Amino acid sequence: MQARELMESDVKTVAPDDDVADAFKKFARYPFSGFPVVDEEDRVVGVVTESDLVDLFEPDDETLWIPIGLPPFVDTLTYQVKAPWADLDLGVDMVRNADRLISDVMSTDVATVTPDTDVDEVLDLLSGDDPNINRVPVVDDDGRLVGIIARQDVIRAFRDKRLA
Template sequence: MQARDLMESDVKTVSSDDDVAAVFKKFARYEFSGFPVVDDADRVVGVVTESDLVDLFEPDDETLWIPIGLPPFVDTLTYQVKPPWADLDLGVDMVRNADKPISDVMSTGVATVTPDTDVNEVLDLLAGDDPDINRVPVVDGDDRIVGIIARQDVVRAFRDKRLS
């Protein structure tokens, strides 16, 4: 079995020029947790996931420094502050980040395979040590996307083979 036997060839992608607002709309339209990001020649240049977009709304610094004592404040206490989602002003964050290009948010260095890649190599990627690999773009010799393999595609293929 090879990657071509597992892949979905109707791949939904986003462009590296798309902004965050356009990608949010695409996540709302399709039941995917991530999209390959392609350039103008359909070459894979990254992946954007729901988690990448959620990260736009989480504070970078969750540490609150509280000085104790009189100046020159020789001691401080550190508290972790994690505001609940209800306390975040997502509307303001959305407006602030809506025009940001997806290339600023996406992950680069994407693991890809070719249509001729053996299923064992695909399994190694999807079940390997990197928990962030949930889908593997399938590319041709010029790194143009021709398909995608998600974990559920592999499970479905093995189920179907077992039942046949």
């Protein structure tokens, strides 16, 4: 079995110059947790995931270290500080980051395969040590996007093969 037999060819994408607000709309509209980022010639230049966008809105570290004893301080107490205005951070962060470019938040180290890639290599990518690989773009020899394979595509293909 090869990648071409597993891939979905109708791929929803975003562009590097799209903004975060555009990506949020796509995540709301389609049941995907990530999109390939393609340039004007449909070459894969990155991937943006829900996690990439959620990371924009995580609060900064709110830990306070208090030195104990006399200088040089060799010990500290750690307290978690939660300011009452922290609940407003999400709205402020959303406004602050809405027009940020996808190219600023996307992952650029993208694992890709070609249509002729053997299913074993696809399985190695999707089940490997990198838990962030949930989908693999399928590209032609020029790096242009021709499809995508998600984990559920592989599972579905094996299920269908067993039922046949």
